[in-house]
Amino acid sequence: RTGAAPQVMAALRNLAISLHRLAGATNIAAALRHHSRDALRPLQLLKII
Structure with a gap:
């Protein structure tokens, strides 16, 4: 692994x-x-949707 x-x-x-x-x-x-199973769950955690 190289770079940043x-x-x-x-x-x-x-x-x-x-x-x-x-x-x-x-x-x-x-x-x-739990949140990795559904693409929308992280957005819900961030209150984006």
């Missing part, structure tokens, strides 16, 4: 974890799995 891609991916994962914590999730792994 690994750092960007880590930053996005940290953002996702932080958003789940702010939303009140207690089990982060389960919350990440």
